[in-house]
Amino acid sequence: MRVTLRIKRFNPEKDEKPWWGEYEVDVEPNDQLLDALHKVKWYQDGTLTLRRSCAHGICGSDAMVVNGRNRLACKVLMKDLGKKVTVEPIRGLPVIKDLVVDMEPFFAKYRAIKPYLINNDPPPEGRERLQSPADRERFDDTTKCILCACCTTSCPSFWANGDYVGPAAIVQAHRFIFDSRDQATAERLDIMNDMMGVWRCRTVFNCVECCPREINITKAIGDVKKAILEGGVR
Amino acid sequence: MIYHKHDAVIVGAGGAGLMAALYASKEVNVGVISKLYPTRSHTGTAQGGIGAALGNLEEDHWEWHAFDTIKGGDYLVDQDAAEIMCRDAVGIVLELEHMGLPFDRTPDGKISQRPFGGHTNNVTKQPVRRACHAADRTGHMILQTLYQQCIKNNVQFYDEFQFMDLLVNEGRVVGCVAYEIKTGELHVFHAKAVFFATGGWGRLWNVTSNAHSLTGDAPAVMLRKGYPLEDMEFFQFHPTGIYKMGILITEGVRGEGGVLINGLGERFMARYAPTLKDLASRDVISRAIYLEIAAGRGINGQDYVYLDVRPETVNRYFDEDGKKNPDGTPRRITAADIEKKLPDIADFCRTYLGVDPVKQPMPIQPTAHYAMGGIPTDVDGRVIVDVDNSVLPGAYAAGEVACVSVHGANRLGTNSLVDLVVFGKRGGIAMAQYCKQVDYGPLPPNPEAETRRQLDALLSRTSGTSAAAIRRSMQDVMMRNVGVFRTEKLLTEALEKIRDLKHQYQNVYVADKGKRFNTDLLEAWELGCMLDLAEVTALCALNRTESRGGHARDDYPKRDDVNWLKHTMIFKQGDNYRIGYKPVVITKYQPMERVY
Ligand SMILES: Cc1cc2nc3c(=O)[nH]c(=O)nc-3n(C[C@H](O)[C@H](O)[C@H](O)COP(=O)(O)OP(=O)(O)OC[C@H]3O[C@@H](n4cnc5c(N)ncnc54)[C@H](O)[C@@H]3O)c2cc1C
Ligand code: SF4
Ligand code: SF4
Ligand code: FES
Numbered sequence: 001m002r003v004t005l006r007i008k009r010f011n012p013e014k015d016e017k018p019w020w021g022e023y024e025v026d027v028e029p030n031d032q033l034l035d036a037l038h039k040v041k042w043y044q045d046g047t048l049t050l051r052r053s054c055a056h057g058i059c060g061s062d063a064m065v066v067n068g069r070n071r072l073a074c075k076v077l078m079k080d081l082g083k084k085v086t087v088e089p090i091r092g093l094p095v096i097k098d099l100v101v102d103m104e105p106f107f108a109k110y111r112a113i114k115p116y117l118i119n120n121d122p123p124p125e126g127r128e129r130l131q132s133p134a135d136r137e138r139f140d141d142t143t144k145c146i147l148c149a150c151c152t153t154s155c156p157s158f159w160a161n162g163d164y165v166g167p168a169a170i171v172q173a174h175r176f177i178f179d180s181r182d183q184a185t186a187e188r189l190d191i192m193n194d195m196m197g198v199w200r201c202r203t204v205f206n207c208v209e210c211c212p213r214e215i216n217i218t219k220a221i222g223d224v225k226k227a228i229l230e231g232g233v234r
Numbered sequence: 235m236i237y238h239k240h241d242a243v244i245v246g247a248g249g250a251g252l253m254a255a256l257y258a259s260k261e262v263n264v265g266v267i268s269k270l271y272p273t274r275s276h277t278g279t280a281q282g283g284i285g286a287a288l289g290n291l292e293e294d295h296w297e298w299h300a301f302d303t304i305k306g307g308d309y310l311v312d313q314d315a316a317e318i319m320c321r322d323a324v325g326i327v328l329e330l331e332h333m334g335l336p337f338d339r340t341p342d343g344k345i346s347q348r349p350f351g352g353h354t355n356n357v358t359k360q361p362v363r364r365a366c367h368a369a370d371r372t373g374h375m376i377l378q379t380l381y382q383q384c385i386k387n388n389v390q391f392y393d394e395f396q397f398m399d400l401l402v403n404e405g406r407v408v409g410c411v412a413y414e415i416k417t418g419e420l421h422v423f424h425a426k427a428v429f430f431a432t433g434g435w436g437r438l439w440n441v442t443s444n445a446h447s448l449t450g451d452a453p454a455v456m457l458r459k460g461y462p463l464e465d466m467e468f469f470q471f472h473p474t475g476i477y478k479m480g481i482l483i484t485e486g487v488r489g490e491g492g493v494l495i496n497g498l499g500e501r502f503m504a505r506y507a508p509t510l511k512d513l514a515s516r517d518v519i520s521r522a523i524y525l526e527i528a529a530g531r532g533i534n535g536q537d538y539v540y541l542d543v544r545p546e547t548v549n550r551y552f553d554e555d556g557k558k559n560p561d562g563t564p565r566r567i568t569a570a571d572i573e574k575k576l577p578d579i580a581d582f583c584r585t586y587l588g589v590d591p592v593k594q595p596m597p598i599q600p601t602a603h604y605a606m607g608g609i610p611t612d613v614d615g616r617v618i619v620d621v622d623n624s625v626l627p628g629a630y631a632a633g634e635v636a637c638v639s640v641h642g643a644n645r646l647g648t649n650s651l652v653d654l655v656v657f658g659k660r661g662g663i664a665m666a667q668y669c670k671q672v673d674y675g676p677l678p679p680n681p682e683a684e685t686r687r688q689l690d691a692l693l694s695r696t697s698g699t700s701a702a703a704i705r706r707s708m709q710d711v712m713m714r715n716v717g718v719f720r721t722e723k724l725l726t727e728a729l730e731k732i733r734d735l736k737h738q739y740q741n742v743y744v745a746d747k748g749k750r751f752n753t754d755l756l757e758a759w760e761l762g763c764m765l766d767l768a769e770v771t772a773l774c775a776l777n778r779t780e781s782r783g784g785h786a787r788d789d790y791p792k793r794d795d796v797n798w799l800k801h802t803m804i805f806k807q808g809d810n811y812r813i814g815y816k817p818v819v820i821t822k823y824q825p826m827e828r829v830y
Contacts, residue, residue: 013750030586042702046745046754053445056481056582058374059274075585096416097751103271116382117334128331130343136336143336143368143375147273181334214581 002026003078005036007048008088011097018095021045029079033071034062036078037087037099049098057212060148063090064099070150070210090153092162105162106149109169113191117176118184129181139178142171142220144213151207151217157200164200165192167207167217174220177233185233193228235682236414236421240265240390241669243410244429245397245452248275249373249651250633251431252380253658254615254665255389258429261666265423267395267412269447269756272381276433276445277654280373281578282486283350283365284330284655285648286323290344291363292560296320298356299364301823303649306352306515307606307642308783308793309825310465310801310818315613315638317821319649322656327366330655335379337368338575348575349489352515352646352830361489361513365648370484370578376651395421396756398685400428400455400629401678407628408675411685415756418749420682426669429661430456430609430617430631438768439602439717440709443475443482452635453609454763457770461619461626462803464637464816465607466767467774470645470784471718473519475601477538481582483598485647488512490575491567492543493551494523495595496531501551502539507830511555514830517644517784520600524718533597540595543576545569547595600718604645606784607774608637610803610816615661621803621814627672630665632657639801642818643783692758698743701758704735708761708768716772721788725776732768739765770811774802777813795825 002024010018025039034052041048050073051061057075064073065088067081078085093101123129145168152158152166173192176182192198201221208217227233240263244251247268258264268275287294299320304311331337331345338346349361368375384391392412399411401422409424432452436444453463473494474483488494493512496502506522507514527537542548548567557565569592573580576591583591609631610618617629633654640653715728739762746754780794781787800815 011748011750013748030588032586041754042700046700047748049746049751049753053270053274053447054276054279055446056279056479057585058279058371058578059270059276059445061270061274077585100751107271111385114386116386119334123328123332126328128328128337128345131339132343133339133341136339139336140369143378144371146278146374176334179334179336 001029001078003036003081004084005040006084006086007040007098009048009098010095011047021048027078029077031078032074033066033076033078033081033085033087034073037073049100051100058146060146063148063150063153064088065090070154072148072150072212075212090149092153092159103149106152106168109165110147110172112165113169113173114184114188115172115176117179117182119181120183131180135180139175141215142175144215145171145175146213148212150210150212154206154210156204156206157202161200163196165196167201167221170198170224171215171217171220174224177224177227189228189232192224198225198228236419237424238265238421239424239674241425242427242429242665243267243423243425244431245410246275246431246433246633246635247272247391248277248431248433248633249376249380249654250658251429252377252384253655254429254431254632254662256380256383256387257659257662258666259387259389262669265390265392267392267397267423269394269396269415271393272391273377275377276448278374278377279445279482280376280651281370281482281484282489283348283367283372283648284327284376284651285350285353285364285646286327286366286652287320287364288324288327288345288347288366290340291347293355294362294364296324298354298362299323301356302353303640303646304642304823305828306646307644308828309795309799310639310642310782312639312819313821313823314819315640318613319640319652319656323652326655326659330376330379333379333383335368335375337366348486349513350647351485351488351513351519352510353648354510359509361510365486365489367486370486370576373651376655397432397451398455398688398759400459401681402459402626403675403678405627406675407626408677409681411682413685415751418752420685422677422681424674424677426672426674427628427630427665429615429665430635431633431658432635434605434634435764435767436602438709438712438764438771440713441475441478441480441599442602443472443480444602449760449764450767451760451763454766456609457766457806460806461617462610462805462814463607463770464610464801464803465639466770466804467778467785467802468606468643468783469602469771470516470604470606471520471600472516472603473523473600474541474598476582476586477597477599479586480601481586482601482603483541483579483582483596487541487543487576487579490543490572491548491552491565492541493547494519495540495542496526497533497535498531502526502531510830515644515646517786518830520718521786523600538597538599541598542595543572543591544593544595545572602713604650605634606637606639606641606643606645608635611636611638613638613660614664615657616664621816628668630661632661643785688759689755692742692744692755693747695741695743698741699738701742701744701761704738704742705761705764708732708735708765712768716775719786719788720775722776725772728772729769729776732765732772736765736769770804773811774804774813778802799825
């Protein structure tokens, strides 16, 4: 089938302001949007710029706004997008070129939540730390995050204030706060309780609707809020 | 040109690179350059598990793991290296757990393990639960955990920097050249050592499980500089890629009881591997699928078969095989178990195929998956430059890009993740030791000149052939002619075609002339690397007149230990190639016939 892609283009090296490029491509219904973008890049206009790697929704490279919604280009099929498809860079991060944004502010938020297990006891000699399947289950959902930024860049609170840590960083914090092996709960809850922490979330649900890993982000945020109010994890 | 100085530079931030960075950075000053953000590395897609003989669910020994690895590799494995890997694996998996890796757990809280192809109890010959897993996203968890530890330890990263040249002066490594993707600037890294951890090159083939970024840049650069590549003819086709797309469906599906079914509804693996059946090693299964299809027994006579993990099918075969739980009750699986243990696989099938794997079988075909060959190294990651095992001082490699060789002619599932962490760590430690012993060597004059010349050549043309068209032709011919089955005729044809494409590449045209995030330029540069690797793969395959592991020659169907129990080492000399050989290291496992 033949579709029209309207792609927001911007190369600060030569463009004064963003412009819309229109491209007609022939695609199979089961093609990914990423395939369609490659058809433009490879056979029509080599200057079209995007990030991609794994091509099956696992590496988190190709978040973009597709028909108004944050998606991974490799995880949405053409048959679900209609005949006219608009594609824009994710919002709230500086555009480097076309669909490529500067991810550094996003990763800085990730680093700010101390995204690593903190446990000061020496690990047991010659065996693993034990953890019951039920304890492991408590943070299973948030271990799936691939740091694609779909959630954070769809969040109205983040658009309003770029200092808000954003849902992705909260998801990452949740992964450690609810891990029975981690000992830094108080420290992590403090970071989350900050002015720019969880309370900026107004529960608008944009984030949860666009997570390509189907993480229940608002539940994770709710869990963290509850832990702060209760002074720890119960 | 921008100048940096680090004791050691690590190229690549997947499992191997991050493990090396963690260990080396404890001792010396390290910079890690990666063309992707570290968390985008392909290690994150590894699904099924990491093998280690923990024996958490049943008796197991690292010696059994070593034997399975050697047999799985069709005896082309260097046995000393396999023994080190399988022995170290046990401690290193525990170490990953200590770092925070969220493995699935057994009821008593230990790391959970599942069966995987070719991993056996050496006494009963039955599948053993050896693959330690975190659902079907084990690689994602490894990558995340290692990156987290690197953040904790303040490792310095150069994200979205592409390695383009190794600097060697007075017989030793003195640094490397990298291209900063965001700005188009060249950076010279002055270093005592450079560590390659750039992963595989599955993008040489049309149907592959590999990321777009897996283009073999580092091995191509090494080859051009006159250093050898080892066993390039051995590239693994994983039996279960999603039909036409190549997206991997982990062997874990078969570990949980899934079976392969042909167009007649038969579980055909029972004929090819009577004991292990659907859990035989990958080369055996990929060939079986190919033979079924060739005999017209694909689904509806087409070029795919089914992988069936519907509970009713799985339970029927559990009963037929007399499969039991550790407590003696018959083994069972439910739809909920599949969702729980294989959530990503279920998601891939629904997203990309519109197939619900608990209700319908999945259409699959073999997919280009894993490079057994690569940059030759010793067991401490030191790069070897000739058939006598001489090293290039300051050069290290580990992970999929390296050939130690622990995978020989065919890698067992779960053994790549083991390889990354074991040899990433060993290499990282050895490199730090080396850096402490030597001074910086002098940089050659104009260190970035060769890279600049390559890029200028690509940018200067105002018209020419499109890189995409050349790449497509290369991928097609590699799939058709240098795939699961090979013959002299197919390989000769492939070689001619690739040489013709290399010729066309001389005239390749890059439309984007800018400096900022110029992926058009980078894709063209990567294609140059892939064409070189395609050529040597076809050449080495043509040269090896036997069938062994992942290299199956229709015209030489038998393994030939008299003439071919040896590693291929290919060297570039001027415009030609020279092939040499290195003996296989044998400790205590004498080559025998391989039956599953
Ligand atoms: C879908 C899939 C599932 C798998 N499942 C399993 C499994 O269950 N168990 C198992 O053991 N193995 C599995 N494997 C194999 C295993 O995942 C890989 O072999 C392994 O992860 C490779 O790791 P690596 O560290 O060598 O390289 P990668 O993780 O591929 O990382 C390569 C790194 O090099 C960088 N790089 C590459 N070129 C350049 C350059 N020119 N300049 C700068 N940086 C560069 C990249 O940015 C990246 O950071 C699977 C593979 C696939 C594809
Ligand atoms: S629920 Fe909270 S974090 Fe998510 S989009 Fe809304 S405000 Fe942002
Ligand atoms: S929570 Fe989901 S949307 Fe947000 S970064 Fe992680 S994977 Fe992406
Ligand atoms: S390319 Fe990896 S998530 Fe889309």
